[in-house]
Each structure stands twice: as structure tokens, then as C-alpha cells.
Amino acid sequence: MQLLAIDLGEQSFHIHGITNEGEVVSIKVSRLKLEAAVEELSPDCVTIEACASSHHWGRRIEAIGYPVRLIHLRFVTPFVKGAKNYAVDAEAIHEAALRSTMRFVPVKATEQQGLQMLHRTRDRLMTQRTGLINHIRGLLGEYGVVLPVGASRFRRDIRNAVAEAKLSALALENFNTLIDEFEALDERV
Template identity: 60%
Template sequence: MKMLAIDLGKQSFHLHGIDAHGVVISRKVSRTKLESAVAELEPDTIAMEACASAHHWGRQFRAAGREVRLVNPRFVKAFVRGSKNDAVDAEAIYDAASRPTMRFVPVKTTEQQDLQSLHRVRERLVIQRTSLINHARGLLAEYGVVLPKGPWRFRDQAPQAIEEAGLSDLARELFTELLDQLRDVEARLAKLDAELVRICREHDACRRLAALPGVGPVIATALVAAVDDGRHFRSGRELAAWIGLVPRQYTTGGKPRLGGIGRRANHYLRRQLIHGARAVISRLAGRDDRRSAWLKGIVARAGFNKALVALANKTARIAWVLLARKECYMPG
């Protein structure tokens, strides 16, 4: 058998393929019998959607000497015929992976998944910290205590404001508990940030990326976790488009129409790159090098927000060169 498509699940998997005699094979197997069923069919290539557990199974099948093709679920959807079920999904995966022009998702290594998991945990802690601060600020406002925005200002001013607000013992106890939770979250967040810094210093590609303006340990490690060495993208523009830093296009009849950046993106990487660009543009005053002059011109012509996206786009393109060609960043 040349290719076998697998619709992944937690405990149930559906296989779809065509053997050498043209007979369609469509069967449902359990998790414990998946590897033995694949070994029995002996396919050269295995196609799956790039969804939950796909990278794990991709590593397992690749270790067995088989080619693995992971297809973006958005590309598979166009091949679904009829009502959606596991058998129809497996057939759609087979059809999508058979297309000669289909783009495939590379299988992540365990090191990449470890690093990406660290970023996911860190993102959850950041959201939790924001939620705690907003909750406490909202409750304090009910007692007439209004604090300025910003986590650092809240952390510095909240304890004294609570003591001086003349609150009851119960209210003071509740707010003290919220502040204790906030300190615990920030301590765990600081531990993860220190781990990212350590990884960035030890990883050669991360060190080269961190030399870029607006790129620190968080962005450098996130790029390596997401795209590895960038060899799966033909150019820096493809990487920038995958991240979501190019205009949304709707062209018909030879008339190009470009809009803003769309929703189809790696939202975490895009957000981090734009935050890094914001840090660079906010420090433009007093700089007169060519890069700063270019940025000032965009800010003057298009505004601050579009300049952020333009700089993030340029950063992503340069990052692809550093990763794919293993070069070092040379300012100017």
C-alpha cells in the first residue's frame, strides 16, 4: 500500500487507504491496536491531520521507517464530502494528502514540543495574573480604591492602598488572599522566564535570533519551537505569511484587493513579535540610523499600528534567514 490516512482520536482511530489491487480499505481500530494494524497494512506513507497527538504518532511511525504527512485541518475541510463522520474525515485526509501541490506540516521533535509546552504554561500564567489583577482592581473600586493600570503599579501600590482604605477585617483578609495568589503566580512566572533565558543562552539558533532588535528569549525560543530551522518555508515571506503578518488578500478578475492582517495566523508568535516591535518603535527618539529612519517614515505615513506590523514582518523575514542559512545578524 502506498498511502494510509488516519483520522486521529483519543481511543478510536479510522483508517482509509487503497491497496495494490484497488480495493478501498476503511476500518475502525482502537488505540491499543493502531500500531499493529498499520504494521499489517505496511503503507509507505501515512497521512494525518495536524491536530492533537499528531506529532506523537508522526514520530512513532517515522521511527518505524514510514514517511509521515501532516495536513493542516483547514486544507482537509475542502475535501469532506457529505455528512461529517470518522470514515468521511479519513477519506478527506487521504484525498488532501494525495494532492501534488499540498503543503504539509513538519513533525515536531520532542525538544520542540517541550519548549512549546513551556510557552503554553507561561501563557496560561500570564492570563491568570491578568485575571487576578483585574478581579482585585474591580473589587477595590467598590470600596473607593482606584489604582492605576499596569501589573507593576498594582503590585507596588495595592498593599499600602488596602491598609489605608479603612476596610473591615473580612475585606482586608480577602484582598490579602488575592495578593498572596498574585505573588505565587508571579513567582512561578519568574521561574519559567528564567528557564527560557537559560535555554536561549544554551541554544545556538536562539542566541542568533536574540541579536535581532525587538527579539528576546521569549520570541527566540518561541520561533525555534514553532519552526525549528525554517527549512520548511521557501522564503522569509512565507514564514511571515504563516505567522500572520501580511495583508489579507481577495483578488478576482485581475483586480488585487488587500485588507488588514487576517485571523489565519499563529496568534501567539504574531502577538509576541508585535510586542517586540512596540518596544523598538517606542525607543526611536534620538536614533538616526537607516533602520530607525525607515521606521519613522512608516510611522509618519501610515501610523503607529501599521508600523508595528511592518517591523514585525521584517523581523520574521530576517529571522528566517538566520535560521535557514545559519547566519548571524549584522546591524546595518
């Protein structure tokens, strides 16, 4: 078999390929039996749709001796025929991978995935920090206190702005709690 396409699911996967004799292979396999199924079919190459667990499975299949190419979902979608299901998706992955001009995603090493995770976590923290800054600025605006836009200006001015504002004890306590939360997020970023 030249090419084997795999559509990854949560509990089971669907494999699609065409044997050298022209027979279509389209089978559903469990997570535990995927590697054995790949070894049994012994393809020249395996193509998997790039998704949440594709790098993990790519590394596992490469470890048993088969080259793996990952293909982005947007390149598979035009090849989906009929109602969407695992079998149809696996066939679409197979069809897309046969195109001579197709672009593939390399399988990431665990170290690369760790670095990518770090970047994504930092992005999430920055989004949370920006949301918190805007929340505090909005609440301060209700007391007539306007701070300039930007995290660095906010960081520089917030404590003084709250200390100088005419606030009730409850508002002051809440603002200090929010500022503490901001500073903790800012530190993590």
C-alpha cells in the same frame, strides 16, 4: 500503497488508503493494533490530521520506518463529503494529502512538545494573573481606590493602596489573601 491516511480517535482509529491495484482500504482499528495495521499495509507515506495526539502517533509510526506528514484540520475540512464520521474524515485526510500544493505540519520531537507546553502554561498563568488583577482592581474600586492599569504598576502599588484604604478587618484580610495569590501567580510567570 502510496499513501495511508489516519483519523485519530480516542479509542479507535480509521485508516483510509488506495492500494496500487486501485482497491479502497477503509478500516477501523484499535489503538493497540494501529502500528501492526500500518506495517501490514506498508504505505510509502502516512498522513495524520494534526490534533492532540498526532505528534505522539507520528513519532511511533516514524519509529517503525514510515514517513509521516501531519495536516492541519482547516486544510482537511473542505474535503469532507457527507455526514462527519471517522471514515469520512480519514477519506478527507487522504484526499487533502494528495494535493500537490498542500502544506504539512512537521512531527514534533518530545523536547519540542515540552517547550510548547511550557509556553502554553505560561500563557495560561498570565491570563489567570490578568484576571486576578482585574478582579482585585474591581473590588478596590468599590472602596474608591483606583490603581493604574498594568501588571508592573499593580505589583508596585497594590500593597500600599490596600494598607492606606479605609477597609473593614474582613475586607483587609480578603485583599491580603488575594494579593498573596497574585504574588504567587506573578512569581510563577
